[in-house]
Amino acid sequence: MAGAQNWRSYLCCVGGSAAVEDDDSTPRRRQVRGKDSPRSSSRMSFTSLSSSEMLSPEDLSLTLSGSNLHAFTYAELRAATANFSRANYLGCGGFGPVYRGAVDEALRPGLRAQDVAIKYLDLEGGTQGHKEWLAEVFFLGQLRHKNLVKLIGYCYEAEHRMLVYEYMSFGSLENHLFKSINGALPWMTRMKIAVGAAKGLAFLHDADPPVIYRDFKASNILLDSDYNTKLSDFGLAKDGPQGDETHVTTRVMGTHGYAAPEYILTGHLTAKSDVYSFGVVLLELLSGRQSVDRARRPREQNLVDWARPYLKHPDRLYRVMDPALECQYSCRGAEVAAIVAYKCLSQNPKSRPTMREVVKALEPVLGMDDFFPAGPFVFTISVEDDKVVGVKVEVEEKKPHRPQQHQSHQDRHRQKYPNSSIHAGIVLHSRDGMVGGDDYTGAIRRQRRASSHRQERGA
Ligand SMILES: Nc1ncnc2c1ncn2[C@@H]1O[C@H](COP(=O)(O)OP(=O)(O)OP(=O)(O)O)[C@@H](O)[C@H]1O
Ligand SMILES: [Mg+2]
Secondary structure (H helix, E strand, C coil): CHHHHHHHHHHHHHCCCCCEEECCCCCCCCCCCCCCCCCCCCCCCHHHHHCCCCCCHHHHHHHCCCCCCEEECHHHHHHHCCCCCHHHEEEECCCCEEEEEEECCCCCCCCCCEEEEEEECCCCCCCCCHHHHHHHHHHHHHEEECCECCEEEEEEECCEEEEEEECCCCCEHHHHHHCCCCCCCCHHHHHHHHHHHHHHHHHHHHCCCCEECCCCCHHHEEECCCCCEEECCCCCCEECCCCCCCCEECCCCCCCCCCCHHHHHHCEECHHHHHHHHHHHHHHHHHCCCCECCCCCHHHCEHHHHHHHHHCCHHHHHHCCCHHHCCCCCHHHHHHHHHHHHHHCCCCHHHCCCHHHHHHHHHHHHHCCCCCCCCCEEEEEEEECCEEEEEEEEECCCCCCCCHHHCHHHHHHHHHCCCCCCCCEEEEEECCEECCCCCHHHHHHHHHHHHHHHHHCCC
């Protein structure tokens, strides 16, 4: 078969592929080369692979021989998911349905017993096809990093195309940020997610040749039970510009609300397109709002258009911050993150920072705990003959108050959202001991708010 021959000769040239692994946040060492000397690639380029004829399963497995990916059969993955049962269904995106499954050593020698997520390409109903499936196998087969989801294997048999990933038990950031019924994601968790995702993108951009992810968005950021962050969905990933190229030209693909404006206009793709999309997700983390939300007032439907002007003004940032955070965030940290988002969202791609610079700017935010976590406080009311004769608030202060000059966000937030809930333990005391009672809660909150407002006004 001519195609197979082409592939084998190509493999001879590259000598197979070894997974490029990087577990570090520091930049990968790159070879210093003269202006005219060609870059020696450590990774196969996808462009040459996908522009050739259809690859047979045997050729694909040969191509990926250095990548430690397992080639599973359809029957094996059907058994691993209990016949793709409804109970194992995790969700569905443009690629097709996703199922939870389990694999172990009985399936392949050396395969660790673990839960997996299996994506089943829907060639008819989905918006993606064989090429996107191949891109995913190809990129994730070669690139390993703690902030990229690990691809364990794939299935390529007749019309069946599947991808087998490590199972990420907390699902996607999109679900946690916009669809959660378990309360708002805390500030520090949001920043941990942002830093992890930034590291994943920085790793891709530093690869040789660089990889442009092209579909950075909240639904493609997966979380484990410790909120460790991993990027998934490499179906739209592209090899970045090489040599003297400044960009690669592609059909415009990606997701509305996340794609960079110059990419939408011209189809010119650079790593800075990913930086823009990162800025959008960072803004979603700060604001708790989706990049496009048709349910909002017309002026606020496009998050970037509405929020970007506020980001570089610390005294106006409170307008953007997620009310669900209930002021529980570091103002200094929020200001740093807002400036990073502002720069990433620049209209001019050259003014955007690199992802390495983003990581460097955001990492210190994880150490900024200059906020006052509203831990439990005890409100003691002394009652005598059904009359309140004394009120005392004892606050369990776990962390130092933020410095005075950084109070404006929270103060303004409190004024704007006076009904933010405050969790309090209320204890009612009579002379001879505790009498208790929930009826006082609302009144006490109102009293507390009134006194705090008086304090703010210096009364
Ligand atoms: N490795 C995984 N572990 C756990 N759940 C996963 C994993 N990969 C995907 N999922 C879940 O499967 C569902 C569908 O994911 P998928 O990536 O196919 O679609 P999407 O990201 O929602 O949309 P899009 O097609 O735009 O990427 C999501 O709810 C996601 O959380
Ligand atoms: Mg996805």
